[in-house]
Amino acid sequence: MAHIEDSFKAALYRITCPDSATLGNYFLGFLPDEAAVSIQDHLAICPLCTEEIAQLEAFLVETAVSPQPSTAERIKIWIAKRIPTGGQSRGGLGTPAFAIRGDDTGPLMYEAGDAQLSLEVQDDPEHPGRKAILGLVLGIETASVMVQLFFKEGEVGTAVSLDDLGNFTFTGLEAGKYELTLTGLDIEIQVQDLFI
Ligand SMILES: [Zn+2]
Incomplete structure (x- = not known):
């Protein structure tokens, strides 16, 4: 009972x-x-x-990064580099599982250290005039990864966690310039100057 x-x-x-x-x-x-x-x-x-x-x-x-990283290895910071996406991707990274629409632009693809990142920007169906980002990251440990998105113009941020498969979603976004950061136990991936 x-x-x-x-x-x-x-x-x-x-x-x-x-x-x-x-x-x-x-x-x-x-x-x-x-x-x-x-x-x-x-x-x-x-x-x-x-x-x-x-x-x-x-x-x-x-x-948390310890103030004195005595023996502990420092957190690795990877700046994501955009990879051109004409046709198939050499790295074998697919599109996010949920990106099934027949979109003509396709996802933005990035390489960052050992990781591969795919970002698909689309209209947010629930918030007219707003955008959504569907993301997928591969090549890193997905446990305990937090994804933060900063809107550069408004100096505001929002955060979500990564699911087991490496997927994450942001919705209700204003168009503009963003910075995306994925923070894990020993890595940080930064996508600078993300325009949506
Ligand atoms: Zn509650």
């Missing part, structure tokens, strides 16, 4: 819960004060979101 009550409670909580991206933004201090306060209020009553924040925190502690 207690179990049933628990899962019922869980379902109830989740209806009013902010999504993971919003929680991530809250945690990183990206939200405007007003929005942050409402998340704070929600956290006070929601064990599930509190747990999610705790996981984010644990992740950041794990990935």
Whole structure:
């Protein structure tokens, strides 16, 4: 009985819960004060979101660059280089699994150290006039990778985590110039001057 009550409670909580991206933004201090306060209020009553924040925190502690990297290897920073995409890609990197539309431009392809990155920019069906980015990264450990997107003109950012297969999605984006950063346990990949 207690179990049933628990899962019922869980379902109830989740209806009013902010999504993971919003929680991530809250945690990183990206939200405007007003929005942050409402998340704070929600956290006070929601064990599930509190747990999610705790996981984010644990992740950041794990990935934090120590001020004295004595023996630990420094984090590798890779600047992504755009690869021209005419026809097939030599690296064998496919398009994201969910990119099934017959788009004529195709994804933007990047090489960054050992990693290959594909970014597909498209219209966001849920937000008219806005854009969405469907991304896929291969060649790195996908666990505990956070993807951050900074809108250069507005100096605002948003963050999502990478799924097990290396996929990530940003939606509701204004057109303009962005910078994308993938941060893992020992790597950071930067895509500078991303125009969408
Ligand atoms: Zn919640």
